[in-house]
Amino acid sequence: MPPSLEASSALGGASTTNGPSQPVVALGTQSRLPEFALTGKVVLVSGGARGLGLTQAEALLEAGAIVYALDRLEEPSPDFGRIQKRATDELNTKLEYRRIDVRDTENLNKIITEIADQEGRMDGLVAAAGIQQETTALEYTAKDANTMFDVNVTGVFMTSQAVAKQMIRFGTGGSIVMIASMSGTIANRGLICPAYNASKAAVIQLGRNLASEWGMHGIRVNTISPGYIVTAMVEQLFVEFPERQVEWPKQNMLGRLSKPNEYRGAAVFLISDASSFMTGSDLRMDGGHAAW
Ligand SMILES: NC(=O)c1ccc[n+]([C@@H]2O[C@H](COP(=O)([O-])OP(=O)(O)OC[C@H]3O[C@@H](n4cnc5c(N)ncnc54)[C@H](O)[C@@H]3O)[C@@H](O)[C@H]2O)c1
Numbered sequence: 001m002p003p004s005l006e007a008s009s010a011l012g013g014a015s016t017t018n019g020p021s022q023p024v025v026a027l028g029t030q031s032r033l034p035e036f037a038l039t040g041k042v043v044l045v046s047g048g049a050r051g052l053g054l055t056q057a058e059a060l061l062e063a064g065a066i067v068y069a070l071d072r073l074e075e076p077s078p079d080f081g082r083i084q085k086r087a088t089d090e091l092n093t094k095l096e097y098r099r100i101d102v103r104d105t106e107n108l109n110k111i112i113t114e115i116a117d118q119e120g121r122m123d124g125l126v127a128a129a130g131i132q133q134e135t136t137a138l139e140y141t142a143k144d145a146n147t148m149f150d151v152n153v154t155g156v157f158m159t160s161q162a163v164a165k166q167m168i169r170f171g172t173g174g175s176i177v178m179i180a181s182m183s184g185t186i187a188n189r190g191l192i193c194p195a196y197n198a199s200k201a202a203v204i205q206l207g208r209n210l211a212s213e214w215g216m217h218g219i220r221v222n223t224i225s226p227g228y229i230v231t232a233m234v235e236q237l238f239v240e241f242p243e244r245q246v247e248w249p250k251q252n253m254l255g256r257l258s259k260p261n262e263y264r265g266a267a268v269f270l271i272s273d274a275s276s277f278m279t280g281s282d283l284r285m286d287g288g289h290a291a292w
Contacts, residue, residue: 028063028272035273039064042119043271044112046102046159047129049076051231052179052260054083056126057095059264060271061087066094068115070108070159071129072101102129102155105162112162122166124271127156128179130199137194145195152199157206160221164214173218177270180204180223182286190247200225204282211280220279222270227286228257253288 028037043060047053048069054077057067061083069076076097087095098111116122131151133144160176167174183193184200204223211221228234228248234257238245249256266283269275284290 033274035276036268037064038123038268038272041065041123041271042068042115042121043124043126044068044070044115044122044159044163045126045128046070046156047127047179049073049080049097051128051233052226052229052263053126053128054079055260056128056263056267058083058086059268060124060126061091061093061095063268063272064091064093065124065271066096066119068096068098070098070100070102070111072099074099102159103150105158108158109162109165112159112166116166116169121170121172122163123172123174125160125163125174125176126179126267126271127159127177129155129159130179132193132196134191134193135195136192140195148195148199149202152196153202153206156203157210160206160210164210164217164219167219168214168217171217174220175271175275176210176214176219176221177267178203178207178221178223180207180225180282182225182227182284182290184223184225184282185284186290189251190244207282208280215279220275222275222278222280223282224263224266224270225282225284225286225290226258226263227252227289229260229263230257231260251289251292252286253292256287258285258287 027033038060043065045053045057045067048057049071053069057069060067080097084095087093100108100111102108129151131148133148135144156178160178163176180203181200183197184204187197204225207221207223214221263285266285270283
């Protein structure tokens with residue numbers, strides 16, 4: 001659907017906040033970078049109950065998308081409610097929550113099919129659900145390693161597969177973004193996560209392979225590799241290991257750590273037509289950490 005004035009309304013432009021007589025100035029409208037508009041598009045965000053997934057979900061909503069967050073948490077974080085209200089009241093769209101563990105492939109497919117049936121389309125996925133575990137390689141158990149790969153690799157794979165099946169059913173193509181990490185490219189100094197890092201390398205490689213198989217259906221698949229992001233969990237880690245707060249920023253070229261909102265633009269860029277010729281790529285956003 002071509003971006004229209006509807007896009008400006010979803011972005012808080014002329015017809016909602018400023019009144020009908022105001023000029024349209026929002027990005028993602030007919031006259032300003034229309035290829036970034038996501039008006040009316042249906043996008044799923046796994047791991048969208050909190051953290052990076054929720055931050056990116058809000059950016060997708062601001063660009064006009066209808067967003068469904070999928071997460072295993074019984075209740076999403078308190079921020080979720082605020083963003084959900086904002087979506088309806090200010091952005092002229094909606095944010096919905098579906099509780100699902102991405103390891104439960106049967107229910108994952110059931111829920112994703114239901115969403116597609118209900119909305120009549122399926123345009124995008126940000127697969128952000130993931131877990132992390134710090135354990136040395138000599139101490140890692142097979143059970144823990146399998147859990148890591150089950151969530152971070154198979155879970156991401158099966159979520160993408162379920163979404164791709166719907167995109168192929170509608171014949172519309174779409175865009176899939178999988179959240180990897182700079183740890184899929186480098187081994188972190190002073191952070192011992194052998195299975196996590198291997199899982200993120202697998203996500204990057206999975207992205208290339210899914211892109212190669214699904215390009216013929218008009219489905220693009222890319223990964224984002226963030227550097228260290230200061231989330232609530234990382235802040236807690238700094239209380240336990242205060243030296244990390246000093247050492248980690250020194251390991252990249254910008255000399256600081258990132259915030260979740262620094263990945264908003266990347267989500268909108270990759271899900272939207274602004275990246276229409278981009279597939280099979282990894283967008284590394286790590287302050288130059290892995291370039292050194
Ligand atoms: N925080 C960082 O520094 C950092 C850096 C690079 C990449 N990442 C990646 O970004 C993504 C988001 O991480 P975050 O920092 O926001 O962490 P987070 O723990 O706040 O968010 C992850 C979300 O995934 C959900 N989740 C976990 N396992 C699940 C499962 N089996 N089924 C469904 N949902 C599940 C969690 O409930 C949570 O809401 C992850 O893939 C992570 O590996 C994070």
